[in-house]
Amino acid sequence: MVAIEVENLTKEFNGFVAVDHISFSIESGEAFGLLGPNGAGKTTTMSMLSTMLKPTSGRASVHDFDILKEQDDVRKSIGIVFQDQSLDEELTAYENMDFHGRLYRIPKNLREKKINELLKLVELEDKKDNLVKTYSGGMRRRLEIARGLLHEPRVLFLDEPTLGLDPQTRNHLWSYIDRLNKEKGITIILTTHYMEEADKLCDRIAIIDKGKIIALDTSEKLKESIGGDVIEIMSSDRDKIHSVIKAFSWVKHVDVHNGSVTINLQNAEKHVAEIVNVAYDNGIEIESISIHKPTLEDVFLYYTGRTMREEEASSKDRMRMMHKPQRR
Incomplete structure (x- = not known):
């Protein structure tokens, strides 16, 4: 089953073409990477697929929901970990999770159960009552991933998930992402400019440069x-x-x-x-x-x-x- 379908997707900003007629599809349960330098169009592509940006032209769907015509359905079926932190530092980890669950109208009993399960998954259950401002960068990223999974999305968007983390923390986070994909069958689309990250996590990789996809295949076949x-x-x-x-x-x-x-x-x-x-x-x-x-x-x-x-x-x-x- 196809999870994401993209056809001639384009985005322009005041005459500058950030994403230039790209096309690709992602299978359900696949880990798919957009690999390229900063400014290549990776985040813009993800922003369009997650309905945060309107395309200039082209079309795309997420689990058969059109990103322009069925935005609410798209948003319900995806989770997002943004490149920039979006946690409330004055709240605890549990409170951040609880607020997110309320936004998605998850019933209280189920919400409490899932929050505890996910905090345990990312090894933050013993720090759940600590304010986020006391967390390290790696702990914050793990919390953001847990929060993105709270409403049980079918697709998880990860925008530069390990940017700025030290190598040890980055490797630690890779194991969580890989486990989510392999054990839970979640479709993952991630952007990165780390070669090793794309190599380790992605079933297929689209190399993007100046808004265009210049190559797309498995890492081995690309090499x-x-x-x-x-x-x-x-x-x-x-x-x-x-x-x-x-x-x-x-x-x-x-x-x-x-x-x-x-x-x-x-x-x-x-x-x-x-x-x-x-x-x-x-x-x-x-x-x-x-x-x-x-x-x-x-x-x-x-x-x-x-x-x-x-x-x-x-x-x-x-x-x-x-x-x-x-x-x-």
């Missing part, structure tokens, strides 16, 4: 699509080595970026000596050469010609330009 191995060469003559290397038939793709040359190919070990020899014959000095299996960062580079970090920097520049005061 396989760019070739079996990656060779990275550091050299001051990177443009020259690029022009020499790209002539070889065994090179699937070669890119120059950020002071290095990246080559996608099969059986890298067989060709390293050939690369070194051709560099020597052409008077090219190689500073270092390394081989590794493709990562999602390599996939992003392959399809965009830029690393995720470089794209995030350019996204910040674009946002600054959009908000730059105009001289009169």
Whole structure:
């Protein structure tokens, strides 16, 4: 069964296209990731699917409920953990949960039972009467996930769920998310710019850049699509080595970026000596050469010609330009 269906979804802000005619579907019970740099359109996409933003064009449905025509039904069937904290710091964990349950008109007895169950699930039952302002960042995220599950949503939206958390807390939170998906069968759609997070949690990943989906598949198939191995060469003559290397038939793709040359190919070990020899014959000095299996960062580079970090920097520049005061 399809949980989410998206067709040519588009969102513009004053002429700026934040989401550009994207289409995809998510199966019920699937963990689906939107992976991309800041400013790529991930949060805008999630905001449209959760009815918080109206699309400029296109259509989408959540469990067969149209996001424009049946907004109340969509909202009843989803839970959301926002990128920015939305808890009341002057209330306890229990009070935050109870207030949320009242908004969804969950009967008192059932509400109390589910609050205690969910606080136990995220290991906060012994801190339920503590004010949220005393909580660490990781504890707050766990509480937000518990709150998002209180009305038993069929789909859980997680917008950068581990942003700003330390690696240990992030790993801890991943285990909760994975358990929710595997044991409870909840459909999860999460946005992230952490490669490892998408790799670990998602059945399929849509890589999004500048509002467009540039690749969509399982993590393994995305990596396989760019070739079996990656060779990275550091050299001051990177443009020259690029022009020499790209002539070889065994090179699937070669890119120059950020002071290095990246080559996608099969059986890298067989060709390293050939690369070194051709560099020597052409008077090219190689500073270092390394081989590794493709990562999602390599996939992003392959399809965009830029690393995720470089794209995030350019996204910040674009946002600054959009908000730059105009001289009169």
